[in-house]
Amino acid sequence: MTSCHRGAKGLSRAERVAIFGGSHGNEMSGVTLVKLWLENGVEIRRRGVEVTPFIANPRAVETCTRYIDSDLNRAFTTENLRAPHCEDLPYEVRRAQEINQIFGPKGSQDAYDVIFDLHNTTSNMGGTVILESTQDDFNLQMVHYIQSAIAPASCSVLVNDHPVLKYATTRSVAKHALGLEVGPQPQGVVRGDILEIMRKILKHALDFIELFNGGTEFPPCTVDVYRVSERVDYPRDECGNISGLVHPDLQDRDWEPLNPGEPIFQMFDGRTMLYEGDSTVYPTFINEAAYYEKRQAFVTTRKDQLEATESNPRDSNSRELLRKVQQPEFGRPLQAQDDDVSLYIQKLASCNPKILIISGFIYVPDNWVRMTSPGLLHFLGNCSKRTDGRCNMLYLKPCLSSCSFISVCLFSLFCREL
Numbered sequence: 001m002t003s004c005h006r007g008a009k010g011l012s013r014a015e016r017v018a019i020f021g022g023s024h025g026n027e028m029s030g031v032t033l034v035k036l037w038l039e040n041g042v043e044i045r046r047r048g049v050e051v052t053p054f055i056a057n058p059r060a061v062e063t064c065t066r067y068i069d070s071d072l073n074r075a076f077t078t079e080n081l082r083a084p085h086c087e088d089l090p091y092e093v094r095r096a097q098e099i100n101q102i103f104g105p106k107g108s109q110d111a112y113d114v115i116f117d118l119h120n121t122t123s124n125m126g127g128t129v130i131l132e133s134t135q136d137d138f139n140l141q142m143v144h145y146i147q148s149a150i151a152p153a154s155c156s157v158l159v160n161d162h163p164v165l166k167y168a169t170t171r172s173v174a175k176h177a178l179g180l181e182v183g184p185q186p187q188g189v190v191r192g193d194i195l196e197i198m199r200k201i202l203k204h205a206l207d208f209i210e211l212f213n214g215g216t217e218f219p220p221c222t223v224d225v226y227r228v229s230e231r232v233d234y235p236r237d238e239c240g241n242i243s244g245l246v247h248p249d250l251q252d253r254d255w256e257p258l259n260p261g262e263p264i265f266q267m268f269d270g271r272t273m274l275y276e277g278d279s280t281v282y283p284t285f286i287n288e289a290a291y292y293e294k295r296q297a298f299v300t301t302r303k304d305q306l307e308a309t310e311s312n313p314r315d316s317n318s319r320e321l322l323r324k325v326q327q328p329e330f331g332r333p334l335q336a337q338d339d340d341v342s343l344y345i346q347k348l349a350s351c352n353p354k355i356l357i358i359s360g361f362i363y364v365p366d367n368w369v370r371m372t373s374p375g376l377l378h379f380l381g382n383c384s385k386r387t388d389g390r391c392n393m394l395y396l397k398p399c400l401s402s403c404s405f406i407s408v409c410l411f412s413l414f415c416r417e418l
């Protein structure tokens with residue numbers, strides 16, 4: 001029998017999760033949220049998950065700068081992590097070693113399961129999740145979940161697995177690394193709208209982990225992503241000085257198609273520089289303030305679709321039982337005296353986002369609400385009202401109770417949020 005907690009490709013529960021703010025000390029959404037959660041972590045608490053908020057670069061946060069000696073978010077190379085301890089090491093290299101000790105070691109079984117690294121950009125990228133691999137089914141299922149949950153708002157997915165442009169990020173210490181990049185927001189500034197986008201993406205991400213750990217089955221899915229293709233520097237004169245600015249037609253057009261022959265730079269001498277690539281690309285990180293020092297005006301990306309296999313697939317016995325439970329006409333009780341059925345109901349109750357009604361009891365995936373039949377009817381009436389009659393978005397607050405399994409029928413209602 002397949003374990004409830006092990007999905008395709010042997011994905012295991014994500015029990016240790018960290019949220020990093022201040023990898024760059026002047027990117028204020030992450031700094032603000034992590035400080036908030038260090039004071040009071042109720043918002044990020046989830047059943048069956050240890051969630052650790054963490055300020056990654058405290059000295060840079062103190063001075064509200066990107067970094068002290070060098071970019072922490074490029075510091076997690078094997079060479080740095082193995083460098084012998086001495087006072088001469090740049091602060092961020094020493095800090096990378098500390099972080100690797102606490103949340104790693106990078107690449108080992110002891111490493112944290114998931115690290116979310118919270119960043120802001122001055123570019124008009126909206127809410128973006130950055131992945132470092134095309135092969136990580138857990139992460140792909142998570143971003144698919146986030147995109148569905150956050151709709152009609154959007155959450156772009158940038159994949160940087162470029163052989164040259166990929167860099168050794170702070171989050172790369174974890175088994176599953178996710179960057180959240182939200183903008184536009186100036187450095188050192190907190191904008192309420194940007195902070196809320198970040199908060200919402202993270203909420204859905206943590207919800208996913210709770211469901212995943214609870215054994216919820218996620219079917220195979222396809223995720224639209226943008227893959228990093230090329231770094232484009234500002235135009236420069238023979239002395240290396242910048243000789244033009246991002247063209248007004250390109251500014252703020254992150255993720256929009258850029259076709260060959262369209263303007264990319266406005267030269268200081270009045271000329272316009274056109275994009276000379278041979279096909280349409282999707283630029284992003286356009287005019288990011290922190291990337292002037294990295295000689296990057298924007299990166300081009302190409303659209304791609306990635307596929308994730310199912311997670312937590314049910315074994316065939318469970319599938320068959322589920323089929324039986326769903327078979328009776330809607331609402332007709334199924335006698336559930338069989339031990340297997342009882343066990344299956346318990347399993348469903350603890351890990352499946354369906355609702356079971358058991359002789360007037362309502363079962364929800366991670367908690368129960370005990371109700372009499374009139375209460376049940378009342379509840380269903382409320383559901384319909386709350387969801388414009390579609391009756392497919394329910395959420396009940398915890399109210400633990402025990403129950404004997406006498407008869408059962410199943411509503412194929414998905415339990416999401418109100």
Ligand SMILES: [Zn+2]
Pocket residue numbers: 023024027073118119120
């Ligand atoms: Zn950053």
